[in-house]
Amino acid sequence: MSPDRPRSGIEALAFLTRITGRRKLMAAMGWMILAASTEGIGLFLLIPMTSLVAGADLPGNVPQWLGQFSSLPLVYLLGGFVALVALRAAITYRVRGARAALGLGLSKELRLRVQRAIVQAEWSWLSGQRSADYAALVVGQAERLGHLVDRAIEVLSASITILVLLATAAWLSPGLTALTLVMAALAAGAAAALQGSRRSWGEHFDSAYRRLQGHVSDGFAHLRAARIVGAEDSLNRDFDAVAADLEAAEWNYTRATHRASLGMQVTTAAILAVIVFVGLRVLAVPLVLFVPVLAIFLRIAPLTGNLQDAWRSWQYCLPALETLLGTIDEAKRAAEPEVDDKGPIPFEREIVAAGVNFAYHDRNRPILKNFDLRIPRGAVVAIMGPSGSGKSTLADLLCGLLEAHAGAITVDDIALEGPARVRWRRQVAYVEQTPYLFDGTIADNLAWGTAGKNLDEMKSAIEAASAQFVFDLPLGLDTVVGERGRELSGGERQRLSLARAMLRNPSLVILDEVTSALDPRNETAIADAIAGQRGVRTFVILGHRPALQSLADLHVDLGAQRD
Template structure:
């Protein structure tokens, strides 16, 4: 703001100096009050008032103003980037701290669009807002100079300028509406890009490349239509301003000469003032258009941030240390239902996981296995019932603290587009080379040391350069590096061959005495060696006990194949 004020003052002072400068070039007496007072004051201070000296002052003012404008533009650009960076960081932090239950109901493309597109639009709009303030400050300086020269012409310009703004009010409403439509088009583009990239393999398999291209082309056309509509609206307002401005400038000149008989030097200066004010008015109008166009993006980003806050997890932790349990993890009559579902994912579930034992969970798809895992990890909070860590109730901020003691290996693994080493270190940033070697060995992932770059091998996007089994073993090693109290394996051996699956199972058995293991899976060897097997059906526990006990409940000493069939593996 200080730079804006100083730039305006230098502009106004330079304009006022033009009158005595022009009159001195005409060898005419200075009669204008303001200019005369300026020259009189300069003479009293012993400052020369010659034409060459006045030209030098005007030049210095121009140089000073140019320097101030450079500094202001640099600062405004820095402020724009700081705003964007801080908003992005705040939005991303709020996103990460939101409740998992709520996040699963949201569109990831909307969140990505907010982080990548909307906040960038806000930054651009903020920069135009700063430009608008600068334009208004300069206009104020011109207005003061114009009033000093002729209040009559200035009043006429003020009234006519107001009428122009009134005439163009529809253009500003249109800019706001186009901004809202552009937001919708950007969200559609983000969703289409994400879905198209995820579905490339399917498109090639089904031979639907042309359909993907057609859909993408339609989305691009819609987005471009909104952008061109705004450009058309902006260009139209610029044209109207130029036409109105030129007409008014001629009108001011005629009125000054014929109506108020203003001196030539004074009138020429007024022409310069209004000649600059008109494009400045036009620039302010354009800047206001861009601000209004970005306003819906700000509203959308704020709406999403408010939703994150409303659905935030409790974040105040009593301690950042992992929780260590000594006896058991217990669920007592736990129920959970996702929003929009007609039936609960889990209903009155009660079970106990003894410390340092292995529990296998089986059941049909949709039986509630993944929901059970999410509850045990502290990702979800039960609607009713209790989850106890020994005698500690798992609730509130304790859920986040408990997650530091839990490791999870899903069926659909996630790897960063980075080296194997850096992917492993996400499990334990302080792990030594010996720790990495031990974890890879336990996870049957010694293949890493046969690779040309070994731990420094790049895995590609999502681990695409590795096979499915190799990816799962890397993720298992990452989980083991965490040295968790509870290890949850969700179909984690489904992509492994028999030999490596047996090695991992043996490694899991060797973990007895170090951690509690929950295995979601249907493989027979896993069930036979589990301390207990739990079968879920429609969110309820329908069978629980050792593998031998469950076989007896479903047919005594029948063959394993018969038992597997009856338990719907």
């Protein structure tokens, strides 16, 4: 387990302190102490005001400096009291701003940590993760955890204020304060015994939230297929079940919160009743002191409720923090080597796979075993085979996403291992069956991942990819393609993706079933683009379409090799 991963509430607090900054927390604490002090002073002013209103003399234990206030007109005392309340309100405003900034900063920092760890992880680990779980962590759970530091500060703020008020009450009436503390301790113990496991509520919510996120992501991605086969009712039933589970998790927490609030109100009323009776009838506390003490306890009551709610919320959020940091730990353990600055790997002769073995951890047999292949520079290689034969795995090995478990893949005798594998990847272009396009212009999509390319280079890449349709569009390169390129046809999206690959000026181009869903015209356009680059670039084509198979210098049937 990573030393940065908290295993308890105390460790979680220490972790949050480190990443939010001790100086910021100390500054917030200073403001909270100042706010609590102004509240204590304001309550002290109740003593001379009560003396004036009741027409009673001050008790002997009241300091002389405080007694001097009783000679002032009541309107002056009231004005001073209002001024103190206004000052405390201004300080509280500052504290709340600091709390919000710390919470938002925490959410951003956690999101950045997840993002960096995920982006730097090995593809062999990433390919086994669910994108919906990642989305739930970055979007939902990180925001939820932003409230964690706010809850911690709220606990601290309420605790400081309560301590200041208790010290004030103890100075005015030690006996009454001691009685109140004993009764409050008994009530707190009873409340804790009646509460369920707050962590279990948080774990239930964490699990239900991730399932809902996954269902939404998967369901939306497959909505078209569901409509075609008439499976909308099945999607709705599954969604209802997941939503109901999340509702149950939230309701358990809400019900417990309301139950605690109810108990708190009844307990507070009972304690105040005892305080009034004992203070006036048993201890005979003078009215001049009793009114301020009672005001203090009336102020402490809601603060205690806030403290209880904040502590419950803290416990409720801890499982989400453990889940998020656990994911970061796993991703860091699976991090790929850092790229060095040795420059591009020379590719003048050939790529060689010699005795390559590769197996996924959840498979009983290796996907590739003692595999050999030689790809001359400038060749066009067609990789065939049924689903599960290892076509995509071989492509990932050749482009440097994966590293062979045994044997070696070399480029001009340089093994694709460690940093060299990461460097080689910068020289490879991978065109997927479903190309990634975002809601931006064609120029933006072409330049994605390839900085510093000018307009002439983009036009050359478009021509090399047989994507001249771009020049016929009214806005040309400034045409907005829409989300996932929905404003373009399937063939246009694929040719645009190939143009982006050409813009990288790659040594190796891998085409993964790029024409499997295209009409003959677009398939021919892509075949023409490959033919035009023959001998200039090295192509590895995954798939069985005749138009591309006919271009190959070498055919590799992985299905036959496995048999």
